[in-house]
Amino acid sequence: MYDVIVIGSGPAGLTAGLYASRAEMKTLIIAGPAPGGQLTITSEVENYPGFPEAILGPELMNKMLAQSIRFGATLVQETVVRVDFRNRPFHVQTDKANYEGRTVIIASGADAKWLGLSSEQKLRGHGVSACATCDGFFFKGKEVVVIGGGDSAMEEALFLTKFASKVTILHRSDQFRASKIMLSRAKANPKIVFRPNAQVVEVLGVDKVTGVRIKNPTTEKEIEFLTEGVFLAIGHQPNTSVFQGQVDLDEKGYLKVGNNTLTSVPGVFSAGDVADHRYRQAVTAAGLGCMAAMDAEKLLTQEKG
Protein backbone atom coordinates (compact mmCIF):
# COMPACT_ATOMS: atom_id res chain seq x y z
CA MET A 1 0.00 0.00 0.00
CA TYR A 2 1.46 3.31 -1.08
CA ASP A 3 0.53 6.74 0.21
CA VAL A 4 1.00 8.17 -3.27
CA ILE A 5 1.13 6.51 -6.67
CA VAL A 6 2.52 8.85 -9.33
CA ILE A 7 1.67 7.90 -12.90
CA GLY A 8 4.19 9.40 -15.31
CA SER A 9 7.87 10.35 -15.23
CA GLY A 10 8.24 13.65 -17.04
CA PRO A 11 9.07 16.80 -15.06
CA ALA A 12 5.59 16.73 -13.45
CA GLY A 13 5.73 13.09 -12.30
CA LEU A 14 9.33 13.19 -11.12
CA THR A 15 8.83 16.42 -9.18
CA ALA A 16 5.68 14.99 -7.62
CA GLY A 17 7.69 11.88 -6.66
CA LEU A 18 10.45 14.02 -5.17
CA TYR A 19 8.11 16.13 -3.05
CA ALA A 20 5.96 13.19 -1.98
CA SER A 21 8.87 11.00 -0.85
CA ARG A 22 10.70 13.90 0.78
CA ALA A 23 7.51 14.54 2.79
CA GLU A 24 7.96 10.94 4.00
CA MET A 25 5.01 9.55 2.10
CA LYS A 26 5.49 6.04 0.75
CA THR A 27 5.74 6.81 -2.94
CA LEU A 28 5.60 4.75 -6.12
CA ILE A 29 6.41 6.30 -9.49
CA ILE A 30 5.10 4.33 -12.44
CA ALA A 31 7.40 5.63 -15.13
CA GLY A 32 6.15 3.96 -18.28
CA PRO A 33 8.49 2.00 -20.56
CA ALA A 34 10.85 4.94 -21.25
CA PRO A 35 11.23 7.22 -18.22
CA GLY A 36 11.66 10.95 -18.73
CA GLY A 37 8.76 12.03 -20.89
CA GLN A 38 8.88 14.41 -23.83
CA LEU A 39 12.17 16.04 -22.84
CA THR A 40 14.04 12.85 -23.60
CA ILE A 41 13.37 13.49 -27.29
CA THR A 42 14.51 17.10 -27.34
CA SER A 43 18.06 18.29 -27.73
CA GLU A 44 19.23 21.27 -25.70
CA VAL A 45 17.02 22.76 -23.02
CA GLU A 46 17.89 26.42 -22.52
CA ASN A 47 14.85 27.60 -20.62
CA TYR A 48 14.91 25.40 -17.52
CA PRO A 49 16.10 27.59 -14.64
CA GLY A 50 19.38 26.64 -13.04
CA PHE A 51 21.26 25.66 -16.20
CA PRO A 52 22.74 28.89 -17.58
CA GLU A 53 24.77 27.01 -20.20
CA ALA A 54 21.75 24.87 -21.26
CA ILE A 55 21.43 21.16 -20.66
CA LEU A 56 20.55 18.25 -22.92
CA GLY A 57 16.95 17.08 -22.45
CA PRO A 58 17.90 13.46 -21.60
CA GLU A 59 20.57 14.66 -19.15
CA LEU A 60 18.09 16.94 -17.39
CA MET A 61 15.65 14.06 -17.07
CA ASN A 62 18.36 11.73 -15.71
CA LYS A 63 19.12 14.31 -13.04
CA MET A 64 15.43 14.70 -12.18
CA LEU A 65 15.08 10.94 -12.04
CA ALA A 66 18.02 10.53 -9.65
CA GLN A 67 16.63 13.30 -7.46
CA SER A 68 13.13 11.84 -7.46
CA ILE A 69 14.30 8.53 -5.95
CA ARG A 70 16.86 10.04 -3.58
CA PHE A 71 14.33 10.23 -0.75
CA GLY A 72 13.10 6.67 -1.06
CA ALA A 73 10.50 6.69 -3.84
CA THR A 74 10.23 3.42 -5.73
CA LEU A 75 10.33 3.79 -9.50
CA VAL A 76 9.12 1.04 -11.82
CA GLN A 77 9.36 0.98 -15.61
CA GLU A 78 5.86 -0.32 -16.14
CA THR A 79 2.85 0.83 -18.12
CA VAL A 80 -0.53 1.43 -16.53
CA VAL A 81 -3.19 -0.66 -18.26
CA ARG A 82 -6.17 -0.20 -15.93
CA VAL A 83 -7.18 1.92 -12.97
CA ASP A 84 -10.04 1.67 -10.52
CA PHE A 85 -10.77 4.96 -8.78
CA ARG A 86 -14.26 4.02 -7.56
CA ASN A 87 -13.15 3.34 -4.00
CA ARG A 88 -10.14 4.06 -1.87
CA PRO A 89 -7.54 2.72 -1.71
CA PHE A 90 -7.28 3.20 -5.47
CA HIS A 91 -6.19 0.28 -7.63
CA VAL A 92 -3.65 0.71 -10.39
CA GLN A 93 -2.82 -2.20 -12.63
CA THR A 94 0.27 -2.19 -14.83
CA ASP A 95 1.51 -4.61 -17.46
CA LYS A 96 3.42 -6.38 -14.65
CA ALA A 97 1.71 -5.87 -11.28
CA ASN A 98 -1.18 -4.50 -9.22
CA TYR A 99 -0.74 -1.61 -6.81
CA GLU A 100 -2.84 0.11 -4.21
CA GLY A 101 -2.55 3.77 -3.32
CA ARG A 102 -4.24 6.07 -0.83
CA THR A 103 -3.82 8.85 -3.37
CA VAL A 104 -2.88 8.98 -7.05
CA ILE A 105 -1.17 11.75 -8.99
CA ILE A 106 -1.80 11.58 -12.72
CA ALA A 107 1.16 13.04 -14.60
CA SER A 108 0.93 11.05 -17.80
CA GLY A 109 1.48 14.07 -20.07
CA ALA A 110 0.39 14.83 -23.59
CA ASP A 111 2.13 14.05 -26.83
CA ALA A 112 2.36 16.39 -29.76
CA LYS A 113 0.48 15.11 -32.78
CA TRP A 114 2.68 14.27 -35.74
CA LEU A 115 1.81 13.90 -39.40
CA GLY A 116 2.93 10.28 -39.27
CA LEU A 117 5.41 10.50 -42.14
CA SER A 118 8.55 8.38 -41.92
CA SER A 119 10.63 11.30 -43.27
CA GLU A 120 9.26 13.50 -40.48
CA GLN A 121 10.22 11.00 -37.78
CA LYS A 122 13.68 10.47 -39.31
CA LEU A 123 14.43 14.21 -39.14
CA ARG A 124 13.00 14.87 -35.67
CA GLY A 125 15.66 16.87 -33.80
CA HIS A 126 17.39 17.63 -37.13
CA GLY A 127 15.12 20.44 -38.24
CA VAL A 128 11.75 18.91 -37.38
CA SER A 129 10.26 19.99 -34.06
CA ALA A 130 6.91 20.17 -32.34
CA CYS A 131 7.94 22.90 -29.92
CA ALA A 132 8.88 26.39 -31.10
CA THR A 133 9.52 27.56 -27.55
CA CYS A 134 12.08 24.77 -27.14
CA ASP A 135 13.80 24.86 -30.52
CA GLY A 136 13.03 28.22 -32.18
CA PHE A 137 16.29 29.70 -30.99
CA PHE A 138 18.27 27.32 -33.22
CA PHE A 139 16.72 28.89 -36.33
CA LYS A 140 18.16 32.39 -36.11
CA GLY A 141 18.09 34.04 -39.54
CA LYS A 142 16.66 30.93 -41.21
CA GLU A 143 13.46 30.27 -43.13
CA VAL A 144 11.07 27.89 -41.42
CA VAL A 145 7.56 26.53 -41.89
CA VAL A 146 4.83 25.95 -39.34
CA ILE A 147 2.25 23.27 -40.10
CA GLY A 148 -1.31 23.81 -38.83
CA GLY A 149 -4.16 26.28 -38.90
CA GLY A 150 -5.21 26.58 -35.25
CA ASP A 151 -4.20 28.94 -32.44
CA SER A 152 -1.10 26.87 -31.73
CA ALA A 153 0.12 27.35 -35.28
CA MET A 154 -0.40 31.12 -35.06
CA GLU A 155 1.27 31.30 -31.68
CA GLU A 156 4.25 29.19 -32.77
CA ALA A 157 4.61 31.22 -35.96
CA LEU A 158 4.55 34.52 -34.07
CA PHE A 159 7.10 33.22 -31.59
CA LEU A 160 9.37 32.00 -34.39
CA THR A 161 9.49 35.45 -36.00
CA LYS A 162 11.80 36.46 -33.14
CA PHE A 163 14.44 34.23 -34.68
CA ALA A 164 13.59 33.17 -38.22
CA SER A 165 13.93 35.48 -41.20
CA LYS A 166 10.68 34.17 -42.66
CA VAL A 167 7.92 31.90 -41.34
CA THR A 168 5.52 30.22 -43.76
CA ILE A 169 2.33 28.77 -42.32
CA LEU A 170 1.38 25.69 -44.30
CA HIS A 171 -2.22 24.67 -43.75
CA ARG A 172 -4.00 21.79 -45.44
CA SER A 173 -7.16 23.80 -46.19
CA ASP A 174 -8.17 27.44 -46.49
CA GLN A 175 -10.39 27.33 -43.40
CA PHE A 176 -8.55 28.30 -40.23
CA ARG A 177 -9.59 27.14 -36.78
CA ALA A 178 -7.47 29.84 -35.19
CA SER A 179 -9.32 32.60 -33.33
CA LYS A 180 -9.78 35.86 -35.22
CA ILE A 181 -7.41 37.74 -32.99
CA MET A 182 -4.57 35.23 -33.40
CA LEU A 183 -5.15 35.03 -37.13
CA SER A 184 -5.05 38.84 -37.45
CA ARG A 185 -1.88 39.07 -35.40
CA ALA A 186 -0.17 36.51 -37.59
CA LYS A 187 -1.43 38.19 -40.76
CA ALA A 188 -0.16 41.56 -39.55
CA ASN A 189 3.36 40.25 -39.01
CA PRO A 190 5.54 41.06 -42.01
CA LYS A 191 7.72 37.97 -41.48
CA ILE A 192 4.75 35.56 -41.71
CA VAL A 193 3.46 34.25 -45.02
CA PHE A 194 0.32 32.12 -45.31
CA ARG A 195 0.16 29.22 -47.70
CA PRO A 196 -3.27 27.54 -47.49
CA ASN A 197 -4.21 24.35 -49.31
CA ALA A 198 -0.75 22.99 -48.67
CA GLN A 199 -0.59 19.52 -47.21
CA VAL A 200 2.88 18.34 -46.29
CA VAL A 201 3.38 14.87 -47.73
CA GLU A 202 7.13 14.52 -47.19
CA VAL A 203 9.94 16.20 -45.27
CA LEU A 204 13.02 16.49 -47.45
CA GLY A 205 16.63 16.12 -46.35
CA VAL A 206 19.18 13.44 -45.56
CA ASP A 207 20.62 14.36 -42.16
CA LYS A 208 18.93 17.76 -41.81
CA VAL A 209 15.82 19.39 -43.21
CA THR A 210 16.22 21.02 -46.61
CA GLY A 211 12.55 21.36 -47.57
CA VAL A 212 9.10 19.83 -47.66
CA ARG A 213 7.01 18.39 -50.44
CA ILE A 214 3.54 19.93 -50.38
CA LYS A 215 0.41 18.84 -52.13
CA ASN A 216 -2.63 20.90 -53.00
CA PRO A 217 -5.49 18.63 -51.83
CA THR A 218 -7.85 19.99 -54.51
CA THR A 219 -5.62 19.86 -57.58
CA GLU A 220 -3.37 17.06 -56.20
CA LYS A 221 -0.44 19.02 -57.60
CA GLU A 222 2.81 18.56 -55.66
CA ILE A 223 5.74 20.94 -55.35
CA GLU A 224 8.95 21.11 -53.35
CA PHE A 225 9.26 24.01 -50.92
CA LEU A 226 12.69 24.93 -49.54
CA THR A 227 12.98 25.39 -45.78
CA GLU A 228 15.44 24.64 -42.99
CA GLY A 229 12.97 24.11 -40.17
CA VAL A 230 9.62 22.34 -39.87
CA PHE A 231 7.47 23.07 -36.82
CA LEU A 232 4.43 20.91 -36.22
CA ALA A 233 1.48 22.66 -34.57
CA ILE A 234 -1.41 20.35 -35.33
CA GLY A 235 -2.51 19.80 -31.75
CA HIS A 236 -1.66 17.63 -28.78
CA GLN A 237 -3.09 14.38 -27.55
CA PRO A 238 -3.31 13.95 -23.76
CA ASN A 239 -2.40 10.48 -22.49
CA THR A 240 -5.66 9.78 -20.73
CA SER A 241 -7.26 6.84 -22.53
CA VAL A 242 -6.63 4.58 -19.54
CA PHE A 243 -8.51 7.01 -17.23
CA GLN A 244 -11.66 7.27 -19.30
CA GLY A 245 -14.77 6.60 -17.19
CA GLN A 246 -12.76 6.87 -13.95
CA VAL A 247 -12.19 10.59 -13.76
CA ASP A 248 -13.74 13.54 -15.63
CA LEU A 249 -12.07 14.53 -18.90
CA ASP A 250 -12.87 17.53 -21.08
CA GLU A 251 -14.06 17.26 -24.67
CA LYS A 252 -10.46 17.03 -25.92
CA GLY A 253 -9.53 14.31 -23.45
CA TYR A 254 -7.56 16.48 -20.99
CA LEU A 255 -8.10 15.88 -17.26
CA LYS A 256 -10.65 18.31 -15.86
CA VAL A 257 -9.17 20.11 -12.89
CA GLY A 258 -10.92 22.33 -10.42
CA ASN A 259 -8.92 24.08 -7.77
CA ASN A 260 -5.23 23.77 -8.74
CA THR A 261 -4.57 20.03 -9.01
CA LEU A 262 -7.88 18.53 -7.88
CA THR A 263 -9.63 16.20 -10.30
CA SER A 264 -13.25 15.05 -10.11
CA VAL A 265 -12.20 12.20 -7.79
CA PRO A 266 -11.13 13.22 -4.27
CA GLY A 267 -7.67 11.76 -3.70
CA VAL A 268 -6.75 11.75 -7.40
CA PHE A 269 -4.61 14.74 -8.37
CA SER A 270 -3.35 16.03 -11.66
CA ALA A 271 0.06 17.39 -12.62
CA GLY A 272 1.50 18.72 -15.85
CA ASP A 273 0.47 18.62 -19.49
CA VAL A 274 -2.20 15.97 -18.94
CA ALA A 275 -4.44 18.84 -17.81
CA ASP A 276 -2.52 21.85 -19.08
CA HIS A 277 -2.86 22.61 -22.77
CA ARG A 278 -1.92 26.22 -22.29
CA TYR A 279 1.63 26.46 -20.96
CA ARG A 280 3.10 22.99 -21.63
CA GLN A 281 6.56 23.81 -20.33
CA ALA A 282 8.94 21.64 -18.32
CA VAL A 283 9.13 24.25 -15.60
CA THR A 284 5.35 24.67 -15.32
CA ALA A 285 4.90 20.88 -15.31
CA ALA A 286 7.48 20.57 -12.52
CA GLY A 287 5.65 23.27 -10.56
CA LEU A 288 2.35 21.45 -10.96
CA GLY A 289 4.03 18.20 -9.82
CA CYS A 290 5.14 19.94 -6.64
CA MET A 291 1.62 21.32 -6.09
CA ALA A 292 0.00 17.90 -6.60
CA ALA A 293 2.32 16.24 -4.07
CA MET A 294 1.63 18.99 -1.53
CA ASP A 295 -2.12 18.64 -2.11
CA ALA A 296 -1.88 14.84 -1.66
CA GLU A 297 0.08 15.26 1.56
CA LYS A 298 -2.42 17.78 2.88
CA LEU A 299 -5.30 15.41 2.23
CA LEU A 300 -3.58 12.46 3.92
CA THR A 301 -2.62 14.60 6.93
CA GLN A 302 -6.22 15.84 7.25
CA GLU A 303 -7.52 12.29 7.06
CA LYS A 304 -5.14 11.05 9.74
CA GLY A 305 -6.70 13.83 11.79
Ligand code: NDP
Ligand atom coordinates in the same frame (compact mmCIF):
# COMPACT_ATOMS: atom_id res chain seq x y z
P1 NDP B 1 -6.56 22.77 -33.06
O1 NDP B 1 -7.21 21.45 -32.94
O2 NDP B 1 -7.34 24.00 -32.77
O3 NDP B 1 -5.98 22.95 -34.55
C1 NDP B 1 -5.24 21.94 -35.15
C2 NDP B 1 -4.87 22.38 -36.54
O4 NDP B 1 -4.00 21.40 -37.09
C3 NDP B 1 -6.06 22.53 -37.49
O5 NDP B 1 -5.83 23.61 -38.35
C4 NDP B 1 -6.05 21.21 -38.25
O6 NDP B 1 -6.50 21.31 -39.56
C5 NDP B 1 -4.57 20.92 -38.31
N1 NDP B 1 -4.32 19.48 -38.41
C6 NDP B 1 -4.75 18.51 -37.56
N2 NDP B 1 -4.29 17.32 -37.97
C7 NDP B 1 -3.58 17.55 -39.11
C8 NDP B 1 -2.87 16.72 -40.00
N3 NDP B 1 -2.79 15.40 -39.80
N4 NDP B 1 -2.27 17.28 -41.07
C9 NDP B 1 -2.33 18.62 -41.27
N5 NDP B 1 -2.98 19.46 -40.46
C10 NDP B 1 -3.61 18.93 -39.39
O7 NDP B 1 -5.23 22.65 -32.12
P2 NDP B 1 -4.34 23.77 -31.49
O8 NDP B 1 -3.20 23.06 -30.86
O9 NDP B 1 -4.04 24.84 -32.45
O10 NDP B 1 -5.24 24.39 -30.34
C11 NDP B 1 -5.74 23.55 -29.30
C12 NDP B 1 -6.52 24.39 -28.28
O11 NDP B 1 -5.64 25.24 -27.55
C13 NDP B 1 -7.54 25.30 -28.97
O12 NDP B 1 -8.67 25.38 -28.17
C14 NDP B 1 -6.84 26.64 -29.02
O13 NDP B 1 -7.72 27.74 -29.06
C15 NDP B 1 -6.02 26.60 -27.71
N6 NDP B 1 -4.84 27.46 -27.84
C16 NDP B 1 -4.96 28.78 -27.50
C17 NDP B 1 -3.88 29.63 -27.61
C18 NDP B 1 -4.06 31.05 -27.23
O14 NDP B 1 -5.15 31.47 -26.97
N7 NDP B 1 -3.00 31.83 -27.19
C19 NDP B 1 -2.59 29.18 -28.12
C20 NDP B 1 -2.57 27.77 -28.50
C21 NDP B 1 -3.67 26.98 -28.35
P3 NDP B 1 -8.08 21.21 -39.92
O15 NDP B 1 -8.68 22.50 -39.43
O16 NDP B 1 -8.07 21.06 -41.40
O17 NDP B 1 -8.60 20.01 -39.20
